[in-house]
Amino acid sequence: MPTYEYECLACKKRFEKEQAMSEPAHSTCPACGGKVRRIITGTGGFILKGSGAVAGQRKAESGCSFEQTGRTCCGRDSRCGKSCDGEE
Numbered sequence: 402m403p404t405y406e407y408e409c410l411a412c413k414k415r416f417e418k419e420q421a422m423s424e425p426a427h428s429t430c431p432a433c434g435g436k437v438r439r440i441i442t443g444t445g446g447f448i449l450k451g452s453g454a455v456a457g458q459r460k461a462e463s464g465c466s467f468e469q470t471g472r473t474c475c476g477r478d479s480r481c482g483k484s485c486d487g488e489e
């Protein structure tokens with residue numbers, strides 16, 4: 402769940418609130434009850450973890466491995482027209 406930063410327009414207090422993206426923006430300051438505005442801040446990075454489906458998909462779309470390695474999966478030193486899994 403993302404964390405949003407807010408600033409009170411009345412007392413200038415800043416605070417963070419963790420909320421779902423589907424929730425409406427927070428509207429009142431917890432300190433004085435004044436109106437708040439959402440502050441645009443930098444986002445944290447993220448890391449994709451998993452089986453590498455995207456890399457596998459790229460490999461399957463590229464066909465012959467000659468362009469990547471200089472040799473085909475079947476050992477030839479010229480393009481064979483097959484993908485590395487043997488499909489044409």
